[in-house]
Amino acid sequence: MDIEEFRKRGYETIDRICKYYQDLEKYDVLSKVKPGYLKEVLPKEAPEEPEPWENIQSDIETKIIPGITHWQSPNFFAYFPANSSFPSILGDMYSDMFNVIGFNWLSSPACTELESIVLDWMGKLVGLDQKFSSDGKGGGVIQGTASEATLVTLLAARYRVLEEYKAKGADEEKLRTISTRLIAYGSDQTHISFKKATMITYTRFRALSTDNNFSLCGETVKQEIEKDIANGLIPFYIVGTIGTTNSAAIDKITDIVDAIKGTNIWLHIDAAYAGSALICPEYKYLLEGINQADSFNFNMHKGLLTNFDCSCLWIKEREYLIGALSTNPDYLKNSASESGMVLDFRDWQIPLGRRFRALKIWFVLRTYGAKGLREHVMKGHKLADRFKNEIQQHPDLFVIPIIPNFGLVNFYVKSNNSSKNSNELTEMVYNRLNESGKVFLTQTEMRGQNIIRFAPGSPLTTERHIDQACELLLKITQEVLCDINLNNVENF
Amino acid sequence: MDIEEFRKRGYETIDRICKYYQDLEKYDVLSKVKPGYLKEVLPKEAPEEPEPWENIQSDIETKIIPGITHWQSPNFFAYFPANSSFPSILGDMYSDMFNVIGFNWLSSPACTELESIVLDWMGKLVGLDQKFSSDGKGGGVIQGTASEATLVTLLAARYRVLEEYKAKGADEEKLRTISTRLIAYGSDQTHISFKKATMITYTRFRALSTDNNFSLCGETVKQEIEKDIANGLIPFYIVGTIGTTNSAAIDKITDIVDAIKGTNIWLHIDAAYAGSALICPEYKYLLEGINQADSFNFNMHKGLLTNFDCSCLWIKEREYLIGALSTNPDYLKNSASESGMVLDFRDWQIPLGRRFRALKIWFVLRTYGAKGLREHVMKGHKLADRFKNEIQQHPDLFVIPIIPNFGLVNFYVKSNNSSKNSNELTEMVYNRLNESGKVFLTQTEMRGQNIIRFAPGSPLTTERHIDQACELLLKITQEVLCDINLNNVENF
Numbered sequence A, B: 001m002d003i004e005e006f007r008k009r010g011y012e013t014i015d016r017i018c019k020y021y022q023d024l025e026k027y028d029v030l031s032k033v034k035p036g037y038l039k040e041v042l043p044k045e046a047p048e049e050p051e052p053w054e055n056i057q058s059d060i061e062t063k064i065i066p067g068i069t070h071w072q073s074p075n076f077f078a079y080f081p082a083n084s085s086f087p088s089i090l091g092d093m094y095s096d097m098f099n100v101i102g103f104n105w106l107s108s109p110a111c112t113e114l115e116s117i118v119l120d121w122m123g124k125l126v127g128l129d130q131k132f133s134s135d136g137k138g139g140g141v142i143q144g145t146a147s148e149a150t151l152v153t154l155l156a157a158r159y160r161v162l163e164e165y166k167a168k169g170a171d172e173e174k175l176r177t178i179s180t181r182l183i184a185y186g187s188d189q190t191h192i193s194f195k196k197a198t199m200i201t202y203t204r205f206r207a208l209s210t211d212n213n214f215s216l217c218g219e220t221v222k223q224e225i226e227k228d229i230a231n232g233l234i235p236f237y238i239v240g241t242i243g244t245t246n247s248a249a250i251d252k253i254t255d256i257v258d259a260i261k262g263t264n265i266w267l268h269i270d271a272a273y274a275g276s277a278l279i280c281p282e283y284k285y286l287l288e289g290i291n292q293a294d295s296f297n298f299n300m301h302k303g304l305l306t307n308f309d310c311s312c313l314w315i316k317e318r319e320y321l322i323g324a325l326s327t328n329p330d331y332l333k334n335s336a337s338e339s340g341m342v343l344d345f346r347d348w349q350i351p352l353g354r355r356f357r358a359l360k361i362w363f364v365l366r367t368y369g370a371k372g373l374r375e376h377v378m379k380g381h382k383l384a385d386r387f388k389n390e391i392q393q394h395p396d397l398f399v400i401p402i403i404p405n406f407g408l409v410n411f412y413v414k415s416n417n418s419s420k421n422s423n424e425l426t427e428m429v430y431n432r433l434n435e436s437g438k439v440f441l442t443q444t445e446m447r448g449q450n451i452i453r454f455a456p457g458s459p460l461t462t463e464r465h466i467d468q469a470c471e472l473l474l475k476i477t478q479e480v481l482c483d484i485n486l487n488n489v490e491n492f
Helices: A003-026 A037-041 A053-067 A084-097 A109-126 A146-168 A171-178 A192-201 A218-230 A253-260 A272-281 A282-292 A318-325 A335-339 A358-392 A422-436 A463-491 B003-026 B053-067 B087-097 B109-126 B146-167 B172-179 B192-201 B220-232 B251-259 B275-277 B281-290 B320-327 B333-339 B360-394 B420-434 B462-492
Strands: A137-143 A181-189 A204-208 A234-241 A266-270 A297-300 A311-315 A408-413 A442-446 A450-454 B137-145 B184-188 B204-208 B232-239 B268-272 B293-299 B311-315 B411-412 B442-446 B450-455
Touching: A003 A053, A003 A253, A003 A311, A037 A053, A037 B109, A053 B087, A053 B251, A053 B360, A084 A358, A084 B003, A084 B053, A084 B087, A109 A137, A109 A311, A109 A358, A109 B053, A109 B293, A137 A146, A146 A171, A146 A181, A146 A192, A146 A234, A146 A297, A146 A318, A146 B192, A171 B281, A181 A218, A192 B192, A192 B320, A204 A218, A204 A450, A204 B420, A218 A253, A234 A253, A253 A266, A266 A450, A272 A297, A272 A318, A272 A358, A311 A318, A311 B420, A318 B192, A318 B232, A358 B053, A358 B204, A358 B220, A358 B320, A422 A442, A422 A450, A422 A463, A442 B275, A450 B320, B003 B053, B087 B220, B087 B360, B109 B137, B109 B275, B109 B311, B109 B360, B137 B146, B137 B320, B146 B172, B146 B184, B146 B192, B146 B268, B146 B293, B146 B311, B172 B311, B184 B220, B204 B220, B220 B232, B220 B251, B220 B420, B232 B251, B251 B268, B251 B281, B275 B281, B275 B293, B311 B320, B360 B411, B360 B462, B411 B420, B420 B442, B420 B450, B420 B462
Parallel strands: A181 A204, A181 A234, A234 A266, A266 A297, B184 B204, B184 B232, B232 B268, B268 B293
Antiparallel strands: A137 A311, A297 A311, A408 A450, A442 A450, B137 B311, B293 B311, B411 B450, B442 B450
16 A cells, blocks of 8 residues: 555545544444354455455445444443544544654653653643652653553552562562562452452452442551551552442542551552543542542543543652663663653553553643533533433332442332342343443442443433433333233233 | 544645655654753643644644654664554554444454454464464464563463462462462563563563573573472473564574473463564474464564554463453443353453454555565565675674574674774764664664664665665764774874
8 A cells, every 4th residue: 555545545534434423323332243243254364465445445344343332422321431532533643653662762752751741731630739740759651541550550569568678678588478468458349450450460459348338438448457467468559449430439538548647558549430520620629639649540531532542640759660660671771761861651561662642632632622621521420410310200210329420320220019129120121221222331230239330421422312311211111111010910 | 623624634634644654764763852852842731722723733743743763764773663554554543433442342342353363364374373273272362562462471371370289279378478489481682571571470580591692492491490490489481582682583492392391381482573574484484383382472563564552462271361360340241251152352461441453453464465464574684684785795894793583683893903892882883873863773782792783674664775874884983983093193
């Protein structure tokens, strides 16, 4: 494909993207293909000879699109919103044009410097303490996902605590033994990536119980830590969540800060989804806790119109991150790095190479302005409110077991004189909703109760889509109840 | 930015990409900006109000491009080639259009299924054993970088060895103690990511010494393993490299296979750079060793015209990878996953979310055909040969200390009657080469000798660029020697 063919195909692809967003509503949100569908229609081997672009383009339409679950659809209410935007796509195009691999400063100074700058900008928009900025001992860095942010902060925490033992004279063998006694904490609502990070590092993890609002409390933390220390374990890391995956619950961060005062426990704040809301004045009250943490993370690819992946991590003392992850082979040595005047982000992450992801943040921030992004966040929350208000009109059918936070509405179907219990009904309604192809939602389980999660946030979602979703939910729920009553009559 | 503005800006961006590749030769390869250059010209804060696209576009030209090191330049001979291509850029554009987050099958079946299929295609092109295919117990998966492939295979290996101890009755506490005795091996030429993976997992790593060709030999492995076992350690992982970063050296894989026979040591093959050459008949002789390994990795983003990131990992028994990394929270449960008929790639990697990277592989394979990719690989190797032949015409000036492999030429400057030794001269020549802006090369150090690495491979690089690089090298070397002689005369 030469330059002129690329120009032609590039224009066509831009047009295809435009058409995709124009037509998005027409697609079933959730793909209906069966496992193995693609293998049946693709060749067993790579082609030996080049194929014309037309073949590829038509295969996208006939073979790929049927297997897509349309995350950008206005009727996508599953997981958490994770939306694309046009300036973000343009950012990735420029990133692909340069295709630099920015593992150190020298390999493309703009890649490292723009990342530091836009993360400082974002930190300010959120309201992070100056200590999280790159001007001092801290700084921000783009990770691929919150899972990676979790893992690297856990590594920084382990490094910090082991350095303390080293300073007290522990040798390498002693440190290995000490490492087997390290324990990290989250709550029973903490995202699964924390368990995964402790699996990777082979440290202990304990999920602490939460209160009636599914929040982790300081008192629980204090008690568990004391018990573990008495049993010879070494608490070294705790995660506080702002906006849990199940229900967008908020841990009591300031109480947790008090509970770990005087220890060497690293406090990480996971706001993977909800963090985007912190740019709005409505949520600034959460900053008091956040600003006392060692690290803070949220995903711009959730809620802030930046294409996946774009997980922003800030850390107050980068020396621990770098200490945990730094290696300096001869083939990467260069005078800029040796001077100490530059950051080499390879030492802030698991991979060596990295893409120029700061471009898309820069484009998004400038195209929408802080104001536009705040409006986008609040629009999603308002749509969630609308949904909540509409289903609250039917207290005979639905229960909202927890006050909705950050635009996530959890509900389940009530069991009234039915032969099915609430969990069975909820599961049946959930399955029919997704089978309809009209909407996509996800479910979860909380303390034995099946829950349907409703998380709007696509820029294409309007009040009309919310109302349609409500209507569909009502219709399907009534059908399910009706079918059960019919069955009961038949069985009678 | 609405759809029509995006269409306009999208066309412009396509045109800008075309112009970039047309003009690429005009840019200095290595950026000449000073640390902190960007902070001086960008605002301290994100804009509150939206900005017009023209501002962003002009900032790309004036503020970003000066800070780019041009990896796609025909005069980029540093690190290893990592080249973009037009079909690959189009693949990323489609990926960005869908912006699906394919952590499990359900979240977009096409994302998972196409990845399995194109990895099976690539495995066949390379010549991997059927055991590495997704049809049986194995399969391929795209990782971001070889560093991640390393880490996840190390985790699979640890899982496998600890499961063995568990089967023998070790409880959790015992397993923790056992984990402190685990030791992984590579050579003194192994890529630094292996050391990093053992830092992350807090397992031991030993770099074993290599022979005169910088290859790891079976005998060394056997001796070290025996010694370590006698000392109470538990060898569990070894990496054999095909194409080391320093010199593209090849470890003696079949001998290593013999050396670890009868143990539970996991053999991983790292061919991050050189693996792309395995699609060519000239390199098929290496498959005998590779096919006896537990896992194999190479980067399509090096050498096979696929934009970064795209690191391909194959594994023979995926159950160990999944065992090491699997978590199954309620909020991700779905009937497709529970059926066991689908793969959920989130359990094959560190992150949870993943992009639709298979599209770009699919586009590249079909646009070039296997034939076109083989020609591209061999063209790079031939250009390296041309460079080698040209500098071999000057045995008075340059030494090639190791037979070039896989298109990487290492050399250093000879010291003849000069007041500077060879290392000093090599460093001086190296610095002036890069300061010229005309080329970018990297250096390394091998057994005390400074080495300049020359790694051509950009699709834009032609014989003319090789000849120009040779001329420049000759000119600069002669200038350096002349300056030194002048200084000597002056000092006399």
